[in-house]
Amino acid sequence: MGVAYSVGEVDHLYTFFVQWSPNIYRKRNNKSSSEKDMATKKTVSNSKASKKWEIITVKDSKRRLSLCSSVDSEAEEYQEEDDALPVLSDHSQLLDDHHLLKLAAHMPPRTRGYRWHLVYSTAIHGSSLKTLYRNMAGLDSPVLLVIKDVQKKVFGAFSSDPFKVSKYCYGTGETFLFSFNPDFQQYRWSGENSYFVSGNLESLQIGGGGDGFALWLDADLYHGASFSCPTFKNAPLSTHEDFIIQDVEVWTVQS
Template identity: 30%
Template sequence: MGEGLRDSTRSKLRKAFSMSSSRSSSPFQQPSKSPSPSPIGWVDPPLTKLELTGYKTATKQRLLDLGLAEDLRLHLPLRLQITHNWKLCYSLEQNGSSLSTLYSSSLPDRSETGKKIGYLLVVYDQNHDKFGCYLNEHLRPMDRRAYYGNGECFLWKVEKGRIPSLTEDLTNSSSSSLPVQFRLKVFPYTSLNDFIIYSNHSFISIGSGNGKFGLWIDENLVKGASSTVDTFGNEPLSREEQFQVMGLEIWKII
């Protein structure tokens, strides 16, 4: 990124944080309590294999595969782990780079009214890295400076690396010859502040504090930023603090 682009993005980030720095006036929702452990000797039945629906035949950029989805599934609230159909409700490739379209596509339909739906946001950047967040509410433009979301929300990223196996002979092989391994890292809510979700017509932010955002995406769905924040105690999700959005999807989990 050129200096002009970086300065422009920094300016937008400072403006965004100043707009979203006040606390929500509504009571903060604490996460629901974990269910009681299973009786001794009881083994939970295996989860039904996931089905990912919503990709069009012509769609080339498919950010979520079954392997990553199954790994993320284990970190969802228990009520959503048992569901097996995840629906793609927004795709940058299929729906275009419009924040208003993203908001409208994420709305629950009439048949989903009253249900506790989950939403998975997946970002793909210029470094070919994937990261995102899980949200307990749909993204929407707020008319006032108010945060929403509860402690079920989390940030996540996929780390890539070349990891030798226990039987690997490292004396005769270079690191470049080792197979690439993928590891999911999840950053749950810390309870240190309630700056979980804030979104308006200019940006989306997940987690914030001290002028930084856990995940921030601009109104054009082109630029983003990620830093360590108290909300999730996370590592930066992207390799660089500022990144370019090359792909973005939102999945609805019912």
């Protein structure tokens, strides 16, 4: 049979037990208080964290991602173009930034990041193939030949070796032709033959093996010609197969 106690009696009993065994009952009481404090702190922390959340729609999310992507891509594109623009040792009469960006992007990796040095210019050195050869004597680096004809067409060739007088063809598969007509066109080595470059005192020839050279210049750097040839499978570089030269520049890329 159970015993019933009033509320007052229960309080008296609890006070008695606390006084009789304080270590047991006070610890339990303190533990429950600390648990309450921890629960309170957790609630406050969660309420603070909840304030940091922001509800957005799927449409807004896509718009924000689109904006971030466009800004990042524009910055990367600007950085790439800025990095690709080579530094010239002298002002070019034939190449503007558009030409430089296109050419630099298609030149061999080993040439990138180096200053371009002007080796020969008809505006400075006069129109002479002999002078062109002489200015490259002792040079051991690739060269870029740039031509502008009287029709204002810009074209030329990148040669893995500097131009020189030789009985035999020289160069490697890095050699290529280019033209701005007005869009940039590049003609790489086809692999069909190795008639890259040959030169004598009467003319400079690039590409061959067919009915004509891909690029031919006379001793006075006045007359030129450009035909399709097996070495590069190219189209004629100028508007006409035979053309009159207005200016010539040769640049070398070296550290």
